[in-house]
Amino acid sequence: MKRIDAIYHVRGKAEYVDDMPLPAEMLYAAVFASTVARGKIWHGSKTGIFG
Amino acid sequence: MTGQIHFILNERTVCTSQPPGITVLDYLRSWERLTGTKEGCKEGGCGACTVLLGELQGSKLVYKTVLSCLLPLGELSGKHLVTIEGLNKEQLSPIQQALVDYGATQCGFCTPGIVMSLTGYLLASEKDIDEAGIKTALNNNLCRCTGYAAIKLAGSALVQSLGNGGVRNLENWIDKGILPEYFRDIPSRLRQLPRTAKRLAEGAASLTSSRSLSESENGKVLPEFIIAGGTDLYVQQGDILAESTVRLLNQSPQMKGITTDGDFIHIGALTTFAEFANHPAIIKLIPHIQEYIRRIASWSIRQRATVGGNIISASPIGDISVLLLALNADLVLQAGDNVRKVPLRGFFRGYKKTGKEPAEILTEIVVSTPASAIKFNSEKVSKRQYLDCAAVNSAIAIRCTGDTILEISISMGGVAPIPLFLKQTSNYLIGNQVTQEAIAGAFPILQGEISPIGDIHGSASYKRLLARQLLIAHFTKLFPGFIAVKDFYETN
Numbered sequence: 001m002k003r004i005d006a007i008y009h010v011r012g013k014a015e016y017v018d019d020m021p022l023p024a025e026m027l028y029a030a031v032f033a034s035t036v037a038r039g040k041i042w043h044g045s046k047t048g049i050f051g
Numbered sequence: 052m053t054g055q056i057h058f059i060l061n062e063r064t065v066c067t068s069q070p071p072g073i074t075v076l077d078y079l080r081s082w083e084r085l086t087g088t089k090e091g092c093k094e095g096g097c098g099a100c101t102v103l104l105g106e107l108q109g110s111k112l113v114y115k116t117v118l119s120c121l122l123p124l125g126e127l128s129g130k131h132l133v134t135i136e137g138l139n140k141e142q143l144s145p146i147q148q149a150l151v152d153y154g155a156t157q158c159g160f161c162t163p164g165i166v167m168s169l170t171g172y173l174l175a176s177e178k179d180i181d182e183a184g185i186k187t188a189l190n191n192n193l194c195r196c197t198g199y200a201a202i203k204l205a206g207s208a209l210v211q212s213l214g215n216g217g218v219r220n221l222e223n224w225i226d227k228g229i230l231p232e233y234f235r236d237i238p239s240r241l242r243q244l245p246r247t248a249k250r251l252a253e254g255a256a257s258l259t260s261s262r263s264l265s266e267s268e269n270g271k272v273l274p275e276f277i278i279a280g281g282t283d284l285y286v287q288q289g290d291i292l293a294e295s296t297v298r299l300l301n302q303s304p305q306m307k308g309i310t311t312d313g314d315f316i317h318i319g320a321l322t323t324f325a326e327f328a329n330h331p332a333i334i335k336l337i338p339h340i341q342e343y344i345r346r347i348a349s350w351s352i353r354q355r356a357t358v359g360g361n362i363i364s365a366s367p368i369g370d371i372s373v374l375l376l377a378l379n380a381d382l383v384l385q386a387g388d389n390v391r392k393v394p395l396r397g398f399f400r401g402y403k404k405t406g407k408e409p410a411e412i413l414t415e416i417v418v419s420t421p422a423s424a425i426k427f428n429s430e431k432v433s434k435r436q437y438l439d440c441a442a443v444n445s446a447i448a449i450r451c452t453g454d455t456i457l458e459i460s461i462s463m464g465g466v467a468p469i470p471l472f473l474k475q476t477s478n479y480l481i482g483n484q485v486t487q488e489a490i491a492g493a494f495p496i497l498q499g500e501i502s503p504i505g506d507i508h509g510s511a512s513y514k515r516l517l518a519r520q521l522l523i524a525h526f527t528k529l530f531p532g533f534i535a536v537k538d539f540y541e542t543n
Contacts (some may be wrong), residue, residue: 021084
């Protein structure tokens with residue numbers, strides 16, 4: 001079955017995420033699970049309650 | 052120690068001061084922004100990074116299919132690097148068109164690598180292309196999506212349309228639309244390239260240099276890496292290599308090639324696995340070498356990986372090391388004007404540690420040509436049949452009269468921190484006849500001589516079983532008239 005994007009594949013022109021140039025000042029995010037079952041999210045502080 | 056590296060990249064002549072130790076893959080994607088060449092595994096397994104590297108050999112322009120994730124930038128000096136972008140013309144090439152026509156792409160990530168491998172096969176093929184050759188060429192590339200069927204059909208179609216094409220040369224391939232027109236000028240343009248970074252070449256070729264650590268840059272002492280093929284080094288230490296000074300041994304022609312002088316076979320340390328397996332002297336010594344070599348890496352890696360590299364990287368399962376241990380090879384080590392010759396047996400001192408001094412370079416491996424006929428066998432057990440490390444591997448060289456063993460050397464990898472020459476097991480079997488009793492008598496000695504540990508390749512007890520089975524396999528393969536596998540079924 002022919003694909004309409006096959007031509008891009010065989011020419012190496014299909015763009016994948018790793019091929020895209022990174023925008024300037026790009027931010028990164030990481031996902032993690034909370035260690036607190038039920039709590040309030042404070043703004044920004046990395047140093048914690050006693051910091 | 053950076054010079055400038057002059058080469059031709061697709062259609063452009065390039066001069067770069069980027070470090071010679073970075074991979075061509077990183078150079079292409081990050082510096083040149085040519086993102087058609089993909090990063091899949093970064094360890095030579097997937098082929099998404101495949102490029103073509105053209106070099107003048109005499110008057111002939113020869114292209115090799117190379118994995119750019121394992122290729123140091125410095126190796127491009129004086130050569131023509133071709134990426135998928137460099138193969139593109141207005142019209143699709145017959146290879147590209149076949150892949151489109153047969154629906155041989157899905158996500159398309161592996162596709163540039165497949166186009167490169169197939170193109171490389173066409174360019175390198177000395178005879179008519181055929182389906183077996185297409186299949187071998189594609190050993191270089193993994194595809195997760197298509198299941199390969201459509202790719203194979205595209206390959207068969209190419210054999211139909213391009214096979215029996217007559218004279219196989221560059222002009223031919225340009226006329227058939229495999230390569231763009233600009234390739235016509237490449238030979239003359241390569242001759243005009245400045246003799247690149249002479250210091251790079253001199254540093255590597257000069258065996259009188261005995262520094263093992265480079266001068267510091269910014270006060271930080273960078274370890275200097277000596278790189279032959281780089282096919283193991285870039286997998287193990289790719290990140291460090293990018294910011295280290297490197298010595299590229301491939302600039303030293305005196306370490307290449309195999310010569311014979313009646314009593315000895317001299318194997319240059321830079322002999323590639325492919326050259327090793329194709330050499331008549333090796334084929335005479337190890338008749339099944341071409342079949343066995345296919346169990347080691349892949350055909351494109353075999354064009355880069357070197358015999359010397361396999362020994363110096365000192366892996367306990369080094370396939371070539373295990374072969375050479377059974378052949379009782381000697382090593383020639385050189386530092387400056389000091390040359391010494393040491394036996395390979397005894398060269399491995401501990402896990403990945405050898406008897407090589409830091410300032411030395413392994414230049415040559417010497418094997419005696421047997422005075423009379425020996426039988427040779429090798430075995431490799433690995434989870435995947437191809438492109439995989441051994442769990443346990445083994446080699447045997449044996450001379451008999453009738454069924455009596457006169458001389459025997461057995462080596463084994465994967466059963467100790469180093470590749471082993473099984474001295475006690477071999478000695479035990481001398482003088483014995485090739486019978487089930489004699490071989491079974493060797494089992495306890497074999498088990499006493501090895502010390503496998505459990506790891507991803509298998510448990511210690513599994514490896515002990517493999518050791519026993521491979522010993523049996525050597526004899527049942529070499530002496531089918533004297534002994535059969537079923538003779539061992541009932542024994543412990």
